[in-house]
Amino acid sequence: MKTATPSPASLLSFYPSRCSTLERSEIRHMAKRRLTRRQSWRIEKIQQERQARAQRREAHVETLLEDEHLGPEQEGRVVASYGASVDVEDPAGGLHRCHLRQHLGTPVCGDHVAWQVGSRGNGVVVAIRSRRSALIREMPDGGERPIAANLDRVGVVIATRPTTPMGLIDRYLVAAEHLGIHPFLVLNKIDLLEPGELAELEESLAVYSRIGYELIPASTVTAHGLDALRAALGGHTSVLVGQSGVGKSSLINCLIPSVEARTAALSEATGKGMHTTTTARLYRLPGDGSLIDSPGVREFALGHIPAAEVGPAFIEFRPFLGHCRFRDCAHRDEPGCALRGAVDSDAIDPRRLASYHRIVDSLAGGEPGQR
Ligand code: GDP
Ligand code: ZN
Numbered sequence: 626m627k628t629a630t631p632s633p634a635s636l637l638s639f640y641p642s643r644c645s646t647l648e649r650s651e652i653r654h655m656a657k658r659r660l661t662r663r664q665s666w667r668i669e670k671i672q673q674e675r676q677a678r679a680q681r682r683e684a685h686v687e688t689l690l691e692d693e694h695l696g697p698e699q700e701g702r703v704v705a706s707y708g709a710s711v712d713v714e715d716p717a718g719g720l721h722r723c724h725l726r727q728h729l730g731t732p733v734c735g736d737h738v739a740w741q742v743g744s745r746g747n748g749v750v751v752a753i754r755s756r757r758s759a760l761i762r763e764m765p766d767g768g769e770r771p772i773a774a775n776l777d778r779v780g781v782v783i784a785t786r787p788t789t790p791m792g793l794i795d796r797y798l799v800a801a802e803h804l805g806i807h808p809f810l811v812l813n814k815i816d817l818l819e820p821g822e823l824a825e826l827e828e829s830l831a832v833y834s835r836i837g838y839e840l841i842p843a844s845t846v847t848a849h850g851l852d853a854l855r856a857a858l859g860g861h862t863s864v865l866v867g868q869s870g871v872g873k874s875s876l877i878n879c880l881i882p883s884v885e886a887r888t889a890a891l892s893e894a895t896g897k898g899m900h901t902t903t904t905a906r907l908y909r910l911p912g913d914g915s916l917i918d919s920p921g922v923r924e925f926a927l928g929h930i931p932a933a934e935v936g937p938a939f940i941e942f943r944p945f946l947g948h949c950r951f952r953d954c955a956h957r958d959e960p961g962c963a964l965r966g967a968v969d970s971d972a973i974d975p976r977r978l979a980s981y982h983r984i985v986d987s988l989a990g991g992e993p994g995q996r
Contacts, residue, residue, distance in 0.1 A: 734905035782867035
């Protein structure tokens with residue numbers, strides 16, 4: 626199956642770290658020709674200097690923090706993270722640029738944190754509260770990095786054009802379920818449909834509503850469905866994910882009309898430029914609820930999960946799992962397969978079982994771009 630799911634390598638390219646790019650080019654050069662002793666010495670020296678600079682920076686921040694008279698501990702939420710510092714929103718909506726205490730770990734957008742205000746107006750994060758859930762990004766080296774925390778809703782955006790293959794919709798749903806988050810679907814750009822086409826499309830997507838996924842037809846052009854979308858997001862911390870071009874940015878602009886202004890206000894309040902690299906941002910929705918967005922969040926894809934965890938992520942399979950004759954049933958041609966039985970009795974849609982097999986096969990094969 627060929628999908629538009631980006632490979633982990635292309636995911637990384639959203640966050641080019643200047644340092645690692647430099648190191649990579651050094652490594653490439655090293656591979657091309659043997660280094661003279663002088664060159665090796667120079668590289669080592671550069672690395673030592675870099676390390677010393679980083680240590681000095683850290684020590685400087687720590688000294689600043691010690692010198693300052695810090696206020697009492699308060700609760701807040703990370704609304705943007707820049708690596709070495711974060712923007713924390715206090716319960717009254719005030720924004721504070723905060724440094725991080727050493728050995729704190731990395732707070733990410735959506736984290737609930739304890740922080741203290743400093744005498745110079747900025748603050749320091751002293752504790753990260755435990756996370757209810759986290760969106761994890763798989764790195765090409767096999768490592769993992771959280772990019773957003775404490776999400777409770779994932780909206781999978783699909784469109785009338787470009788259409789999203791069912792297999793890819795299932796991958797998004799499975800990825801969300803695997804995080805323990807119940808997703809919903811947004812069918813955007815319904816203004817492009819001829820009369821009667823919507824009913825047809827809804828019928829083909831009814832497989833999802835039958836198993837409990839809400840489907841919200843919407844259009845950013847006619848504003849159709851936006852109230853239903855607001856209701857689905859209300860009171861939650863959500864992300865909108867989906868293929869490129871389905872209209873996620875357009876939907877976010879409709880939901881948060883001041884999204885640009887808000888970004889500018891954030892930058893102004895915290896004294897950082899608009900183009901400061903940030904991994905993600907949390908936007909308050911008018912009313913109640915918040916939306917976390919970033920290019921990385923939008924590229925949300927199914928990570929490399931153990932094959933045994935794929936089945937339960939197909940929610941309608943759950944009552945049948947564990948009831949096959951063979952404990953290691955692959956749900957293909959084995960006799961006494963409870964999932965096949967459920968397909969025969971129309972309790973499971975055969976397309977969903979086929980999707981399940983494609984996902985398990987792609988995980989086993991480890992094809993790049995399919996994970
Ligand atoms: P993203 O890549 O998912 O963020 O998609 P964008 O928000 O950038 O939208 C991709 C294209 O679809 C843009 O040209 C939008 O103007 C267009 N678009 C977004 N929503 C709608 C819609 O509801 N109807 C129509 N006709 N076009 C839309
Ligand atoms: Zn089976």
